[in-house]
Amino acid sequence: MDFNNNSWESGVRFVEERKPKKFMRFLGLILIVFFSASIGGILGGYYVKKNYDNGYVYQEKSQENIKNLSQNNETADIPKNSINQVADAVGPAIVGVDNNVRTWGGGTALQGSGSGIIFDKSGYIVTNEHVIDGATNVTVTLPGGKKLPAKVIGSDIRTDLAVLKINATNLPVAKFGDSSKVRVGDTAIAIGNPLGEEFAGSVTAGVVSAVNRKLYLDGKVYRLIQTDASINPGNSGGALCNTAGEVIGINTLKNVDAEGMGFAIPINEAIPIIQSLMKNGYVSRPYIGIEYQFIDEDTAKENQVPIGGYVVRVVRDGAAEKAGILPGDIIVALDGANIDTSDSLTEILSKHKVGDVVTMKIYRSGRYQNVQIKLQDSNGR
Known part of the structure; x- marks a missing residue:
């Protein structure tokens, strides 16, 4: 590229310095154009004034017409949809729950936080057991920011539920629905405090992805509602709610390896636990008093034993010991139902109450025998 020759590869030339003669001709041309434009401006102004003298009034009227038009076309209040209505109905009954622990200096520090649902206007709240686990004290934050100390009425690690009580009255309450009527594809609305108070009362919506979803966590079996909310x-x-504004589940778990996989405890399963916690402070469950390992079909064939629950340990003074059950026995049936899955015993026991006498069929030293066993309370009461 040669700048000395005032040229560029694109073909565009730089502006060259003009000679005096050419400059005078150019100046004359500019004066002619300026004079013509001035005459045209004067004549144009006279014409506008003569023919459009009311132009300013017209502009005012135009603005007024636009204003009237805007007023006549104001957007009407958008009707509330089901999610709006659920948020209005249930939102005021959702609280924050803080898990506080004592520090070395004698104070307290926030260990974790979650959400809770007010279900009784006198101050009873249901939350997850893992939310308050290990807390020195618990604080509840009401919608609006008011904080109150809470008493733990009872908790149940097996179902991950806990009941709290605050000293307050005439509180808004959430209505419990019927989780047995929940269907896959139903709208599901979750309300809670994700990431703490800063996002209190957040509402998310999706659908019920599955019902009666079985999950194993920390040695416990959960049957849950799955949702992509x-x-x-x-x-x-x-709360996990339906479009009627009823609580159908209590949010508890999320699959962190996949988006849109959250889980809630069905409210029908939660209600008897809540009632037991309010009445006794604990959940009374029938208990055999053993530790066992499940023998599946392959293991049974390999060892030439029946499918069932292999008794690893017998709890001292428990129902099984009193009935004569020994380590090494294989429980093949209870109350007439075969032990053919790893959670069969739990499912059968859940249909009974403390004090019931059931028949247990066991396999011992190559022989089958029936044993009568009286179910005890899992809490030792």
Whole structure:
């Protein structure tokens, strides 16, 4: 590229310095154009004034017409949809729950937080057991920001539920629905405090992805409602609602390896636990008093024994010991139902109450025998 020759590869030339003669001709041309434009401006102004003298009034009227038009076309209040209505109905009954622990200095520090549901206007709240686990004290934050100390009435690690009580009256309450009527594809609305108070009362919506979903966690079996409504840390203990504004589940788990996989405890399963916690402070369950390992079909064939529950340990003074059950026995049936899955015993026991006498069929030293066993309370009461 040669700048000395005032040229560029694109073909565009730089502006060259003009000679005096050419400059005078150019100046004359500019004066002619300026004079013509001035004459045209004067004549144009006269014409406008003569023919459009009321132009300013017209502009005012135009603005007024636009204003009237805007007023006549104001957007009407948008009717509330089902999610709006659920948020209005249930939102005021959702609280924050803080898990506080004592520090070395004698004070307290926040260990974790979750959500809770007010279900009784005198101050009873249901939340998850893991939300308040290990707490020195628990604080509840009401909608609006008011904080109150809460008493733990009772908790149940097996179902991950807990009941709290605050000293307050005439509180808004959430209505419990019927989780047995929940269908896959139903609208699901989650309300809670994801990530703490900063996002209190957050509402997310999706659908019921599955019902009666079985999950194993920390040695416990849960049967849960699955939803793709966003459930995040802090939502635990909050409400999963239907479009009628009824609580159908208590949010508890999320699959962190996949988006849109949250889980809630069905409210029909939660209600008897809540009632037991309010009445006794604990959940009374029938208990055999053994530790066992499940023998599946392959293991049974390999060892030439029946499918069932292999007794590893017998609890001292428990129902099984009193009935003569020994380590090494294989429980093949209870109350006439075969032990053919790893959670068969739990499912059968859940249909009974403390004090019931049931027949247990066991396999011992190559022989089958029936044993009568009186079910005890899992809490030792």
